[in-house]
C-alpha cells in the first residue's frame with residue numbers, strides 16, 4: 001500500500017512550509033540603529049520583539065569598544081566574567097539564544113554609560 005502521488009506532494013509542501021516559516025522568523029538587527037553600538041544603547045531593545053535565532057550586528061570602531069557576552073549579574077554589575085566570549089572586530093554578528101541574552105562593552109566605564117543591552121528571545 002503506497003502513498004498516492006497527491007499525498008506525497010502534500011507532505012513535501014508541508015515540509016517546505018515548516019522550513020520556510022522558521023527562516024522567515026530569523027531577522028537581522030543592527031544594534032543601536034544608525035548610531036551603532038555605543039553609549040546609551042541600553043534602551044535600544046525596548047519595543048522590539050526578538051526571537052531565538054535572530055541575528056544582532058554590532059557596528060563600532062574596533063579598539064574603541066568591544067562586545068562581551070555576560071550573564072545577568074555581569075550585566076547588572078557591569079562585570080565581564082572570566083571566560084566570557086568577547087568580540088572585537090567592530091562588525092560582530094551574534095545569534096540570539098533562547099532566553100535572556102546580555103551584552104556589555106567591557107572597556108572601563110562604558111557599560112556604566114549605558115553601553116549594555118539585555119534581550120529576551122522566546
Ligand SMILES: *[C@@H]1O[C@H](CO)[C@@H](O)[C@H](O)[C@H]1NC(C)=O
Pocket residue numbers: 071072073074081082
Ligand atoms: C554569572 O557568572 C559568574 C561567573 O561565571 C557566576 O559566578 C555567577 O553565579 C553567574 N550569575 C548568574 C546570575 O548566572
Ligand SMILES: [Cu+2]
Pocket residue numbers: 064065066105106107110111115
Ligand atoms: Cu565601549
